[in-house]
Amino acid sequence: MTEKVKSGSRNVAIVGPYLSGKTTLLESLLFVTGSITRKGNVKDSNTIGDSANESRERKMSVEVSAADCEYNDVQFTFIDCPGSIEFAQETYNALMGIDAAIVVCEPIIDRVQTLAPLFKFLDDWEIPHIIFVNKMDRANIHVLETLNALKSVSSRPLVAHQYPIMAGEELTGFIDLVSEQAYQYHPGAPADPIPFPQHLKEEEQIARAEMLEALANFDDHLLEELLEDIEPPQEEILKDLKLELGADLVVPVFFGVAELDYGVRPLLEAIYREAPEPEITAERRGIPIGNIPLAQVLKTFYTPQGGKLSLVRVWSGKLTDGAILNGVRVGGIYQLCGQQQNSINQACSGEIVALSRMEGVKTGDILTSDSSQNLEILKAVALEPVYALAITPEKRNDEVKLSSAITKLLEEDPSLAWEQHGDTHEVILWGQGEIHLQVALDRLRRKYNLPMNTHLPQVPYKETIRKGTASVHGRYKHQSGGHGQFGDVFLDIKPLTRGEGFSFRETIVGGVIPKQYISGVELGIREFLAHGPLGFPVVDVAVTLTNGSYHNVDSSEQAFKQAARLAMQTGLPQCEPALLEPILRVRVTTPSNFTSRVLQILSGRRGQILGYEGIHGWQSWDCVIAYLPQAEMQNFIIELRSQTLGVGSFHWEFDHLQEVPEKLTERILNHNGNGSK
Structure with a gap:
């Protein structure tokens, strides 16, 4: 008999752009559920989320924070995720183990574009999500304008779950679009029912009609009721909201001010009522439910006090303290509230907990007590470094x-x-x-007492030659008592086509150099090419051993190696050395309204534009393809993000080597101390 999944839990990620107020929302959620008696704030560095020293120093989330609370006898685990694109991997890994996400944003049209990558990720993985438009006390645009702007970056239909009541720029309450009951907010207390504000009747009706029409696209019975002007029962609307949200078919929208707790209780009630239960999430992911423990690592922490902690989503079975998972003994099970750890004896399927001392276990790993299981659980793809x-x-x-x-x-x-x-x-x-x-x-x-010196990486320049030499002579003769050293070679040096690398051959006739010494000649050439006349590795060069002489007693492989180095040292500077730089092929993704800026950035960095086109599946996004010198890439991501609201990104790969312009060559050689060569 299989274990029944614990449905009295919900796992919810809080996501959104940097500075949208995610950590403040978490603090408010914990406060209104009674989990904390006093709210902290980011400014004072005393919040449950952002508890890491690196977060508090920068006043920003740099890693996920988990916090448990209870509401209506349901255990909630909220995971506060970083908003900066630089820490998106943290967010994506956490989203693999949650049942729903709250997308926190601001009512600022110019910043709506920053939500596009997050919405795309959520929809690609079919993760149910709700929007919470925060900081409505600072809204400078109409509610419907905010909704329309959000719709422009979401592939799923947005449905307003409530309509805010504003007094000028101040948020005073809301209208529940399901019940059409109006409420007034009070600081530190639940909202009270108030009479319907008739001056908002027309706007409220527009928003409600859009909500019902969006739901009717997935419910034929509701569609019939609307066509026949029948008012659908509230229970039917709520049922449709739960079903469509759970299937990631619609995105409900709420409004509020997290700092004042405005809108937080209705949001929490909607999550409790409409977010999918853990077993629904497991079914959607195709994970079988049974008695065998099965968990997925969402995040790894190395804490100063407790050592290693692995934050895991329990997909199936029951985890107990001391259990063996993937051959590693569980050293302890904890519920987290920021950096606070509450020890528990077991965790049921559907819960998110931390396991201690899971050595060798990494983020994304699947943990089980049955090594014969070979389940394919979805993992977030690792982001490429930039x-x-x-x-x-x-x-x-x-x-x-x-x-x-x-x-x-x-x-x-x-x-x-x-x-x-x-x-x-x-x-x-x-x-x-x-x-x-x-x-x-x-x-x-801080953690490992390893302070570092840093600098931008050196560009791996290469050098080559523009012309060849007819023949160069290298003779190594050394006498120091007893046997001496003697090697004598003649080499032809010629350039190769770009990308051919290095070629060595010999045309020795008559045994003028015994074969056992020829390998020494090649080794001497290769060693010299590792550091050419300009100071960099030499590529695309062909060297032919054409003649030479040897001594019956004094010759050796080492002597011929030295003779070859002397010949190359003489001959290569005569071949017009040229500096080569690596050229990368880059694919830059950007919102279409920033494409012209991206083209300017690339051109200003000596880039060669190969073309650009719209990205399939992305609304109003372009992909620009270009060749770009690696020397111009080192701060490229910083400028790109500054010109694209932080959402521009790129993929790169080495493509070819290309000769550096003459003026730039002189500057590079002087910088590297090779200007005299």
Whole structure:
């Protein structure tokens, strides 16, 4: 007999753009449910969310925060998600384990475009979501204008669940569009019913009619009632709202001021009444419900006090303290309220809890006690890095600790990446932007006592030659008592077509150089090409060993290696060395109204525009394709976001090497100390 999923729980993510008021909304939700007796605020750095030091220092969310509360005997787990695009991976990972999302936004038309990527993600994954238009006390546009602007960036129909009552710029109450009952807000208390404000009758009727028509698109019975001018019962409307929201077919819209708790209670009541239960979410994801424990890691924390914590969604079965999941023993189970941890003995399916000391377990992992299970549970795709810094420990002795610390950083944040660059030999930390990497560096310093020096990564320039030489001679002769060293070679050096790399061959005849020494010649050439006349690795060069001589006693492979290096040292500067830079193929995505700005940015960075077109499935978004020198990419994401309300992004890949313009070559060589070569 399978276990019945606990339906007395809801898991809700709070998402939205930076500065929209998500953390303030979480504080209000916890306050009106009685989970906290006093609200904190972001300014004073005393909120339940944003409890990490890195968040409080910057007055912004940099990682998800989970908080549990109860409302009408239902346990709610709210997950406050970062709004900055640089921490979107945190949000996307958390959204994989929730039942519904509250999208918090401001009533500012110019900022509505910032919601487009989030709406696209929610709709692509069919995640039910509700909009909460916050900061209505600062609204400078009409309610219907706000709704129309929001509709322009949502692929799902928006349905106003309530109509705000305004007194000038002040939000004083709302009309419930289901019951058509008006309410007046009071600071610190529930709203009271009031007579219907007749001056809003026409506007309210328009909004209500749009709500009913949107619901009727998915309910033939409701459509018949509307066609026959029959007033549908409230129970039918609420049932349709629950069904259509749960299937991500419509998006209800609420209005309020989270700082004053205005609109928060109606929002909470709607989530309680209309958000899908955990078993509905599991069914939508195709996850079978049974007795075998099955969980998914949504976030990994390394805490100063408790060590490693894995925030998990329990999809099936029951987790108990001490259980073995993926071969790892659960060290403890906790409900979270920011950084506060409440120890519990077990967690039922449908809940989100934290597991301690799950070593080797990473964000996104599927945990189970049955190793034979091979379930495909949806995971958020890891975002590609777009910004990099080269890092070195301030203390040289700390280099041995760096690899272990970065591994833990990547467990906490999968959108980070690092590499030891093969050409520049730098340790490079990759991320989603400048603030993202600064937060990672703060964690290295604070958690692992690893302060870092940083600089922009070196560009992996290469060099090549424009012409060849007929023949160059290299002779190495060294006598120091006993056997000497002797090697003698003649080399032809020629350029190759771009991208062909390096070619070595020999045309030795008559045994003038024994075959056992020829490998030494090639090795000497390769070693020299690693650092050419301009100071960079040499590519697209062909070298032919044409002649030479040897000594029966003094010749060796090492001597011929040195002779080849001497020949290359003489010959390559005669071949007109040229500096090459890596050219990347970039695909920039941007709202169409910013496309002209993107074209200007690319052109100003020596980019070659290849074309642009609309993006399939995205309303009013373009993809610009261009070639861009890697040297121009290092701060590209910063300028791109500043010119596209923070939503512009790009994908890049190496395409080819290209000769650097002559004026720029001189500047690069002087900067690298090679100007005299």
